[in-house]
Amino acid sequence: MATGFFTDTTLCIGCKACEVACKQWNELPSDGFSFTGDSYDNTVELSGTTWRHVAFVEQIAATPDGVEDRWLMSSDVCKHCENAGCLEACPTGAIIRNEFGSVYIQPDVCNGCGYCVVSCPFGVVDLIDSLGGTAKYSTANLQESRLDASKTALAHTGGVAGKCTLCYDRQTLGMVPACAKACPTDSIQFGDVATLRERAKERVTTLHARGETSAQLYGADDIGGGIGTLNAFFLLKDRPSVYNLPERPVLPSTRQPDGYAAAAVIAVGLAIAGWAIFRSA
Amino acid sequence: MNDEKPLLKAPHWGANVTTYLFLGGIMGGLGLIQLLCDPRDESMRKLRRTTRIASFLLAAVNPPILISHLGRPERFLHMMRIVKLKSPMSVGVWGLVLYSGAAGANMVRELAQSGVLPSWMRHFAPHALTFAQAVLGAFTAGYTGVLLSATAVPLWAAGKRHIPAASISSGAASACALASLLSVIEGNHEACVKTERLEMVASAVEFAILMDFRRVSGDYGKPMFEGPRAEKFRTVTLIGGIAVPIALNLLGQILPLPKPVDAARTVVASVLTLLGGYVLRETFIESGKASAAVRQTAISQPT
Numbered sequence A: 001m002a003t004g005f006f007t008d009t010t011l012c013i014g015c016k017a018c019e020v021a022c023k024q025w026n027e028l029p030s031d032g033f034s035f036t037g038d039s040y041d042n043t044v045e046l047s048g049t050t051w052r053h054v055a056f057v058e059q060i061a062a063t064p065d066g067v068e069d070r071w072l073m074s075s076d077v078c079k080h081c082e083n084a085g086c087l088e089a090c091p092t093g094a095i096i097r098n099e100f101g102s103v104y105i106q107p108d109v110c111n112g113c114g115y116c117v118v119s120c121p122f123g124v125v126d127l128i129d130s131l132g133g134t135a136k137y138s139t140a141n142l143q144e145s146r147l148d149a150s151k152t153a154l155a156h157t158g159g160v161a162g163k164c165t166l167c168y169d170r171q172t173l174g175m176v177p178a179c180a181k182a183c184p185t186d187s188i189q190f191g192d193v194a195t196l197r198e199r200a201k202e203r204v205t206t207l208h209a210r211g212e213t214s215a216q217l218y219g220a221d222d223i224g225g226g227i228g229t230l231n232a233f234f235l236l237k238d239r240p241s242v243y244n245l246p247e248r249p250v251l252p253s254t255r256q257p258d259g260y261a262a263a264a265v266i267a268v269g270l271a272i273a274g275w276a277i278f279r280s281a
Numbered sequence B: 001m002n003d004e005k006p007l008l009k010a011p012h013w014g015a016n017v018t019t020y021l022f023l024g025g026i027m028g029g030l031g032l033i034q035l036l037c038d039p040r041d042e043s044m045r046k047l048r049r050t051t052r053i054a055s056f057l058l059a060a061v062n063p064p065i066l067i068s069h070l071g072r073p074e075r076f077l078h079m080m081r082i083v084k085l086k087s088p089m090s091v092g093v094w095g096l097v098l099y100s101g102a103a104g105a106n107m108v109r110e111l112a113q114s115g116v117l118p119s120w121m122r123h124f125a126p127h128a129l130t131f132a133q134a135v136l137g138a139f140t141a142g143y144t145g146v147l148l149s150a151t152a153v154p155l156w157a158a159g160k161r162h163i164p165a166a167s168i169s170s171g172a173a174s175a176c177a178l179a180s181l182l183s184v185i186e187g188n189h190e191a192c193v194k195t196e197r198l199e200m201v202a203s204a205v206e207f208a209i210l211m212d213f214r215r216v217s218g219d220y221g222k223p224m225f226e227g228p229r230a231e232k233f234r235t236v237t238l239i240g241g242i243a244v245p246i247a248l249n250l251l252g253q254i255l256p257l258p259k260p261v262d263a264a265r266t267v268v269a270s271v272l273t274l275l276g277g278y279v280l281r282e283t284f285i286e287s288g289k290a291s292a293a294v295r296q297t298a299i300s301q302p303t
């Protein structure tokens, strides 16, 4: 049974409780204290140390009758793809699919080559800078708990890749991931993916009946490009690009056969030319 | 605001990866040249020896460069715990390991035959390894292109055929340039004539591929062919690294230049080709970073 997230953005109020709960549970260091200055979204993007990001889409336009605004909020996260670019690219086998069907980076195996970073079609995973002497991670508190340190992000001090683990450690104890637990509106729902999908489809039907005709699912069904379905999928109120999600994501490894074939053609061509040149008197 | 937010993550790679791609291309190209040399011919035997030694030396310096880019260099060996055909980074590392083995064995045979090492050591390398080094060389020169194009970076993805093809032809051209340079130093002018001829072919192929990439890549190609990077790429790679060396090499083939002048011509042409090869890789990496920041091409990714 695969577990995942159904993020229903129509319910999100932009409180960022998920971001905070994730940081807290996973003991992820702060990203610094900075303001974008033109948005309530100061997190800006997912990163190696930010595994939930509440994206704010503030559409504010001046009209003859005053100001018209629309606020869209969406808690973004790793999609835990059915065919995951990061997992396929990883040369160390650090990235695995665990028993919950989640895409998981083993922090003690990763060597920080950075290949997963460029292989995620959604721009999710990133390298965590070396935390060096100022390491905020500590495994001390884990030793007294029932948690397995190898299943958390804490088993390293940086220099490796980081992204949402779908709270692997909590799941092994039968607990709900921290973000879903903290979400006050049930915008983030956790559970068996098949069940979540059914629920999401019903929700879309209800919304359409209420006149919200632009409501659509992202990743509940095959998203195309060879990626398949997403274990963490979304209900959006507008086109995916409005939320900074790709409209046409592509699984990078699908390009390999063409690449190797092109290289082989040139190699053989040059070898023949070389033979003619070198073996002529 | 949302319109400017990044969608993709930019590569973390810098000068060490650029250097690795560049040297890996030369190393692979030398693997091909050593196969082409007919050992019955004195000048070719010398060239084979030179290319084998050079390719082994490159195979020895490449791993440290590759390791230097890792976030956790001490975990380099984690790449050797699996073989993963779907990951160009994984197969590439294995290709590099096998190439080093073949190149090392061939070098030992070369040194044994010329009396530097005890003559029984020539049995270290069966003749099949000559061919193996060429095939593995073609792989190591080409896979780096596949490694780039099998990512989500829109520019690289759009070059799924062009970047691997350009990588291997540029690798061959640079290898020829290095071989010409070393031959001139050794005074092996007969060999130099041949390596320069092959260099012209490889460079011309590379030029055609890059021009075609520019034509078909549209918006995806803009970070490479337009804007601040494009100028350096045009001057150092397209003109300085391809057009000028081809012209110089052509000159050398048709004009009976006095020996010292001809040697100087070879040195200039070779250095220019090598510089152009480096800047090609640098352009790939740096404009890949710029490409990852372009939201529109990340929303609709190349197939």
Ligand code: SF4
Binding pocket: A078, A079, A080, A081, A084, A085, A086, A087, A103, A119, A120, A121, A122, A123, A124, A125, A163
């Ligand atoms: S969204 Fe990106 S990081 Fe997450 S599983 Fe898919 S490819 Fe990997």
Ligand code: SF4
Binding pocket: A089, A090, A091, A092, A093, A094, A095, A105, A109, A110, A111, A112, A113, A114, A115, A116, A117, A160, A161
């Ligand atoms: S950075 Fe780590 S997880 Fe990512 S591809 Fe490299 S070894 Fe795998």
